[in-house]
Amino acid sequence: MIKVGIIGxxxxxxxxERALKQNKDMELVGVFTRRAPETVTTEGASAYTMDELAxxxxxxxxxxxxxxxATDLPVQTPELTHTFNTxxxxxxxxxxxxxFAAVDKVAKENQTVSVISTGWDPGLFSLNxxxxxxxxxxxxxxxxxxxxxxxxxxxxxxxxxGVADATQYTIPNTEIIERLKAGEELTLTxxxxxxxxxxxxxxxxxxxxxxxxxxxxMPNYFADYDTEVHFISQEELNRDHxxxxxxxTVLHTGTTHENTKQVIEYNLYLESxxxxxxxxxxxxxRACARLANEQAFGAYTVLDIAPxxxxxxxxxxxxxxLL
Amino acid sequence: MIKVGIIGxxxxxxxxERALKQNKDMELVGVFTRRAPETVTTEGASAYTMDELAxxxxxxxxxxxxxxxATDLPVQTPELTHTFNTxxxxxxxxxxxxxFAAVDKVAKENQTVSVISTGWDPGLFSLNxxxxxxxxxxxxxxxxxxxxxxxxxxxxxxxxxGVADATQYTIPNTEIIERLKAGEELTLTxxxxxxxxxxxxxxxxxxxxxxxxxxxxMPNYFADYDTEVHFISQEELNRDHxxxxxxxTVLHTGTTHENTKQVIEYNLYLESxxxxxxxxxxxxxRACARLANEQAFGAYTVLDIAPxxxxxxxxxxxxxxLL
Numbered sequence: 001m002i003k004v005g006i007i008g009x010x011x012x013x014x015x016x017e018r019a020l021k022q023n024k025d026m027e028l029v030g031v032f033t034r035r036a037p038e039t040v041t042t043e044g045a046s047a048y049t050m051d052e053l054a055x056x057x058x059x060x061x062x063x064x065x066x067x068x069x070a071t072d073l074p075v076q077t078p079e080l081t082h083t084f085n086t087x088x089x090x091x092x093x094x095x096x097x098x099x100f101a102a103v104d105k106v107a108k109e110n111q112t113v114s115v116i117s118t119g120w121d122p123g124l125f126s127l128n129x130x131x132x133x134x135x136x137x138x139x140x141x142x143x144x145x146x147x148x149x150x151x152x153x154x155x156x157x158x159x160x161x162g163v164a165d166a167t168q169y170t171i172p173n174t175e176i177i178e179r180l181k182a183g184e185e186l187t188l189t190x191x192x193x194x195x196x197x198x199x200x201x202x203x204x205x206x207x208x209x210x211x212x213x214x215x216x217x218m219p220n221y222f223a224d225y226d227t228e229v230h231f232i233s234q235e236e237l238n239r240d241h242x243x244x245x246x247x248x249t250v251l252h253t254g255t256t257h258e259n260t261k262q263v264i265e266y267n268l269y270l271e272s273x274x275x276x277x278x279x280x281x282x283x284x285x286r287a288c289a290r291l292a293n294e295q296a297f298g299a300y301t302v303l304d305i306a307p308x309x310x311x312x313x314x315x316x317x318x319x320x321x322l323l
Numbered sequence: 324m325i326k327v328g329i330i331g332x333x334x335x336x337x338x339x340e341r342a343l344k345q346n347k348d349m350e351l352v353g354v355f356t357r358r359a360p361e362t363v364t365t366e367g368a369s370a371y372t373m374d375e376l377a378x379x380x381x382x383x384x385x386x387x388x389x390x391x392x393a394t395d396l397p398v399q400t401p402e403l404t405h406t407f408n409t410x411x412x413x414x415x416x417x418x419x420x421x422x423f424a425a426v427d428k429v430a431k432e433n434q435t436v437s438v439i440s441t442g443w444d445p446g447l448f449s450l451n452x453x454x455x456x457x458x459x460x461x462x463x464x465x466x467x468x469x470x471x472x473x474x475x476x477x478x479x480x481x482x483x484x485g486v487a488d489a490t491q492y493t494i495p496n497t498e499i500i501e502r503l504k505a506g507e508e509l510t511l512t513x514x515x516x517x518x519x520x521x522x523x524x525x526x527x528x529x530x531x532x533x534x535x536x537x538x539x540x541m542p543n544y545f546a547d548y549d550t551e552v553h554f555i556s557q558e559e560l561n562r563d564h565x566x567x568x569x570x571x572t573v574l575h576t577g578t579t580h581e582n583t584k585q586v587i588e589y590n591l592y593l594e595s596x597x598x599x600x601x602x603x604x605x606x607x608x609r610a611c612a613r614l615a616n617e618q619a620f621g622a623y624t625v626l627d628i629a630p631x632x633x634x635x636x637x638x639x640x641x642x643x644x645l646l
Contacts, residue, residue, distance in 0.1 A: 018580040022461045096646050097639065122646040124454065124587075127630055129645045131447065134606045134633035135599075138345045181592065256598035257341040263592040264447075269504065270586075275579035276458075283457045303631045303641050307450055310457035316420065318626050322452045323419050323445040 002026045002289045004282075005053065005060040005084070007076065009033050009040050011244065012089070013066035015278025017043050023282055025312045029060050057083050061292070062285040065089075066278075074099060081106045081114045081299075085292045087285045089119040089277055096122065096301075104299035113292040114299045118284040119277040120268060121145070125250050127302050128266040132252030136262055139254025142180060144172035144193060148246025148273060156221045157198055160214055162206030165234055167241035171195040172249060180253055183261045189224075196227040199241045201234045246273035283310040325349045325612045327605075328376065328383040328407070330399065332356050332363050334567065335412070336389035338601025340366050346605055348635045352383050380406050384615070385608040388412075389601075397422060404429045404437045404622075408615045410608045412442040412600055419445065419624075427622035436615040437622045441607040442600040443591060444468070448573050450625050451589040455575030459585055462577025465503060467495035467516060471569025471596060479544045480521055483537055485529030488557055490564035494518040495572060503576055506584045512547075519550040522564050524557045569596035606633040 002025055006013045009031045020028045030046040031037075037047035053063075063080055065088040067073050073090045080086050081103055090099050096117050103114045117123065121143070129141050150170045157166035172194055180186060198215060202208060208231055216227045232241075247268040254262050270276045284302070287309035291300065308318055325348060329336045332354045343351045353369040354360075360370035376386075386403055388411040390396055396413045403409050404426055413422050419440050426437045440446065444466070452464050473493045480489035495517055503509060521538060525531060531554050539550045555564075570591040577585050593599045607625070610632035614623065631641055 015579070022579075093646065097642050100642055117646055124458075126646045127454070130630050130634055130641065131450070133645070134609075134630075134635075135447075135602050137635075256338070256345075256595060256602055260595045260598055261592075262594060262599050262602070263590075265588075265590040265592070267588040267590075268586070269584075269588070272579060272583045272585070275583055276585050279458050279579055279585070286457075301642060301646055303646065304629050304638070306627050306629045307453050307457075308626045311453055312457075312460075315627070318453065319420050319423055319624060322456070323416065323440055323449045323624055323626065 002286060003029050003059065003061045004285055005029050005056060005063045006031045006045070006066060007050075007053070007063050007080065008066040008072065009035075009042065009047070010066065011274035012278055012281075014043065015272070015275040016064050016066060016281055017045050018275060019279045019282040022279075023286070023312070026282065026286065029056060032063075053080075054083065060084060061289045062087060064281050064285055066281075074102075077114060077116060078102045078106045081112050082110050083112070085112050085288050086114040087118060087281050087288050088114070088116050089123070089281060090117045091119060091122055093122060100299050100301065107298045111295070111297045113288050113297055115284045115288045115291075115301070115305065116299055117301050119280050120270075121248065123277075123280055123302055124268070125248065125266070128250040128264075129252075130303055132250070132254070132264045136252060136254025136256070136264070138256075139252055139262075140185075142177075142188070142193075142251045142253075143248065144177060144251070145248040146170035146172045146194065146246065148248070148270070149241075149244050153196065153198075153221055156218065157200060157215065160211060162203050162211050163200055164203045165201040165237055167199045167237060169197040169199075171197055177249060177251060180251055181263055181265065183253065183263075191225055194225060196222055196225045198227065198229045199237055200229060200231050201237050202231055243271070244273045246270050246276075286310060286312065325609060326352050326382065326384045327608055328352050328379060328386045329354045329368070329389060330373075330376070330386050330403065331389040331395065332358075332365065332370070333389065334597035335601055335604075337366065338595070338598040339387050339389060339604055340368055341598060342602045342605040345602075346609070346635070349605065349609065352379060355386075376403075377406070383407060384612045385410060387604050387608055389604075397425075400437060400439060401425045401429045404435050405433050406435070408435050408611050409437045410441060410604050410611050411437070411439050412446070412604060413440045414442060414445055416445060423622050423624065430621050434618070434620045436611050436620055438607045438611045438614075438624070438628065439622055440624050442603050443593075444571065446600075446603055446625055447591070448571065448589070451573040451587075452575070453626055455573070455577075455587045459575060459577025459579070459587070461579075462575055462585075465500075465511070465516075465574045465576075466571065467500060467574070468571040469493035469495045469517065469569065471571070471593070472564075472567050476519065476521075476544055479541065480523060480538065483534060485526050485534050486523055487526045488524040488560055490522045490560060492520040492522075494520055500572060500574060503574055504586055504588065506576065506586075514548055517548060519545055519548045521550065521552045522555050522560055523552060524560050525554055566594070567596045569593050569599075609633060609635065 153168035476491035
């Protein structure tokens, strides 16, 4: 059995607890949290303070880090990798090289293994970009996200004065995707690829027109997109827009000889983004434990790990059943 | 530069020659054939007899084997792996374990590397089955093929007395695929998943009705499917049905907590099946050469190889550009 600790217990940590129940070769040791453990309602797992984690050295095979990329993981992953094998979902794309370097150093010095930046993007989408570009080097790769809820954009809406609550959906332009799949060569702007749809609850005294204007002109988040804004009640938002679906597409269109078109398409349709991300983390926790058993210490990303390490089945079974 | 030899020069061998031109880190040493070399028209490569291959020991980094799975590869891959690193597309699913064992023994004894059963199924589809099942263990995986030309089924048609020529298309049931993606749980028969469409040229004295009956009742090939038969002229067949498109879908529908649905879908749309398969072989030839450089001798399948080995880019570039 692979013994797992969950570090941080929000939506992602809860997803990991749920995913572990589907994997018979793994067992959950406990949830470690910065909150008072008695205030954390898990789905059965024991909750402990972060201070108690040190006592679990040698009793946990892999810690799955479920904090955020902005402030938690840049500190936590290197720190915990001193003592434990770790898996995280660090997703600030531009900072992955420095995060990797920091974690790799700690892992090699302390004979641990860390798998960073798992999940679906970075993660499964990265894998698909790599496979597709390696196989069809003469081609173009396009990544589309959605339809799904962007937490970052929803947060941006909620920071506006006069907005009580909000949910933002990122919507891929499916017509463009179909045209690319049909072999058209398109030069695409940001606006061509995605639409943004906002469901916004106003505070009592807010002015709808000025808030709509503030949203659609917000730099980085909305100004470069076609953005629809719907004002609804808190009751409607709670009823219809509190789930966390997401997904997306990695599309690679290439040519082999002359103009022979070849298309590779990878799609995810996710009813729960955090639960799916958690399931990816758990599969890579298995890989992490195996690499540690092989004493192959250091940091890894999904690009560095042979697919078979994700499965509980033996190499022989995989060759027989899955090839 | 990775120096490559092509062993066997049919559609697949020609595809490899074309694919190598798209990969700047690889160079083609020559084509080795059982035919008289002067009768082989390549696209620029020198052609040699199989007897001449032995003299290229140490001058070829990887031999890409482009023969058939029925009789060529079970003999050729173990034999050539005595002397060379090899890549093949052995695709008789049921015999992969024994082929692997035979090649692995030779490779370990002779300090070579062999990557067997690459291509797209087995190959990329196998990878996708493994990733999906490892991430969503509570779920079902479905593989659909087509729309595309099945060489095996076209050959079966051409063996019928009274058939001068023929092309068979395997057509996936897209309505079933959409229902599965929408979350329906379906128990599927062979007939539900694919249709078969045959374009047949008759000999002068052949009886269309009896041949149609012989086709649709042919065991293993057609009897279990809904099969359409169209009789056309050789001219029409040559004009409209001599390309080799193919493709397919690996669909995995899973659930995380309770009934939260998660769907992973991988699609290929290929205008040329042999050229795409050749492109996969070439990417794995790169992996093969790298594993040999690392002295990691033995046999491998796509499941055993870390994705980064397929790319010509450095680990640092991949982390920066693709994650």
